[in-house]
Amino acid sequence: MLKIVGYTDRPSVRPGEGLAFKVSCEGGAAEYDAEILRLICGDDSPQGPGFKSDPVAASVNGRYPGRKQRINCGSFGYVERGFVTHDHTGGFTLAVVIQPTWLTKKADQALLACRAVDEPGRPGWSLLLDAAARPVFELSNGHHDYAIHLDLAVPEKRWSLIIVAVAGSSVTISHRLLTPLPKEGAVASMTAPFPFAIPRTRGLPVTIAAELASVEGERLFTTRHYDGKIESPLIRPWIDDPESVGTIDSLFAGCYARWDFSQSIGSQDIVDASGHGRHGRLVNLPTRAVTGHNWKGQTLRWSDRPDLYGAIHFHCDDLHDMQWETDFSWTIPADLKSGVYAARVSCADGGEDFLPFFVLPAKKAPKAPVAFLASTFTFMAYANSHHGYEDALSEVCYGALLELGPAEQFLKERRDFGISLYDRHRDGSGGVYSSWHRPILNTRPKRALWNFNADLHVVDWLTETSQHFDIITDDHIHAEGVELLRDYRCIVTGSHPEYHSTEMLDAFDTYLQNGGRLMYLGGNGFYWRVATHSDLPGVIEVRRGEAGTRCFELPPGERFHSFTGEFGGLWRSNGRAPQTLVGVGFVAEGFDENSHFVRTEQSFDPRAAFIFEGVGRDEKIGDFGVLGGAAGYELDAADPELGTPPHALVLARSVEHSNVFLLTPEEMLAGFPGADAIENPKVRAELVYFETGTDGAVFSTGSITWAASLCHNSYDNNVARITGNVLRRFIDPRPL
């Protein structure tokens, strides 16, 4: 149980900009202390350099009252003035097309609801599936409740049309299977009287895929979340024969409200196509650009035929923004050095958390020669990942027992902290959106040496070697492009810069062609394509498709990003394999034991002489380190067919990996024996160097664990020597 957690309202800031800190004392502490720290190293393991930070005399350091903040997890549609009948005596009709995806949870799931949350008894109505998956219509006047259910369970993962026709004193509820199986009854309906007048619900909000429970200011709290697709929910005048309705289209005319999800697919808006302007919005990022009931493979790209993409997939564990109250805000001082920072919050019950953020230099400030790239998109992609312990194949993949530390145990119990882009939702569908607006418990110092905490090894090495450097971030490169990069002689990445947008790759391409120099100190980099949306800062979208090492594959027809319309998946599948940018690309992974590199003949090329100054001909490179070896976890290699430049030098190659290191799926057109490191020579990392454009250059290590070897022997080792040789030469403006 973590006692205190929090987050900042955005990942990165510049001096003069404000940053809001949001904290929840989960253990119930009445107060907590906060202090701003500059982070240098987060590796507190016995074999590591130790946790290192510098205190910052920030105005916000101090003691604050503690509180436990609420979370509303689960996506839904919200129409503030949704129910529009002027006179209930004439009755009304509700209709919706659904494809439920998690009926085994055996809980009520609201499809469409209209409830007064500020009145006793919450008068209004709800159309839902009950715990037995039966369609139910509930009605309440605040004093009495009434429900009619159809004695039939709707099927999972198939399309159904549900209609409720409410007349003056009776209700008819009908269900139609849109694709009945042979000998399967397509239609069922039931009519029953109800014992009180229809409650007045004019002007009340309508919710889709959940029921409104309470409202606190701007925050909506919901219950009875539905998992599955919903299409074309509508409210219209009463009809007397709902069971005769074959398709929902026949009900479109004369609606009071009809929400057409095929419109504005790229946004969080839901459009009322009835002409009455009852537009709404989505909350907590349900999945858009998903196939509707009429999609049969006509196109794979939603922007070609939005009419086939009229559904939205809602999940009970979708989460966008926890919307916690701000505990304190800080305007970044003008003289604050660019760096990796965190607010350390701690309380008397032993709770401690670090709320990380990145400070870039002011736009017009003098720049350091080097910029370290914080992989904020990658951190978001892995945010609060559950997949390690939710996938039975993880252990055989890792080659070691699965381990759940305190943060993982906390997350396992607290699904309301959201999922990562590696996780499946509770209904089994893959997560496609991730957000910064929540505590991200695996983007912390003193946690596993992976991504953020592993990248601090590079920050530590830069600091210990007195290298003047700035911090830049994925989100800022995405927003500002090459303008952000061109101020620096050299960009240094972290251990795992995996996720990039089109704008980012364009920026790197232009930078390198115009004399920029890039040190890619990681593995599995520049691998997946990311999309963002200008209305949703701090949110990324990833659509995983046919190829790549992945925890799930999205359904056919759902592999184009909703935010941009771009095809998702690997950059390799989009014609921009990592080899074209950094000379190497992902080929293998394994997590049980890491190894080292040996030099190749090309390392003795005069062009590479500066790289190996002080390194012996036969030295093993990186047969040491916090993670056991500089070649490990995820490995990249050169491949001319995928774009490694012909003049690139392969300087060193890793050896002696274990049986657990296997080729990636995209490297295997068909399964075959001998895909592991024992038998397959393609399972290796390669150290690559090449010049670009007008005196630019790239140095790539092709291994995630390279950075974890920098600190070995008090930073005096051949991994640090090679890295330092390259860095010194790359920031030297003389031509290469």
Added chain:
Amino acid sequence: MYEIDPTRLDLAEEFRRKPYGRHSAELQRILNRMRTEPFEGHYVLLRDGRFGPYRLGQLGATPADPIAPTGHVFTSVREAEWVVFKLRWKRLTGQDLALD
């Protein structure tokens, strides 16, 4: 399906000596069989401190279900790997692994 030969104590000894890294092909087959056991009942480690101790647990029927501790507690992951190896050996061969 690959079946573990309970007389191959040499392979168990190989694992005890070196649980991670390069293994013989035959030991790797044993490990593949053991580590691909079904989700329900799959062994995992619960680490309650920064660097231990470790409690052994078993996953529930679905990811939403709680992990059930078995009562085993370890001070190191290597120690846990060996105990889990023996538990799985017993389950898959029906015989105790008599190496200790």
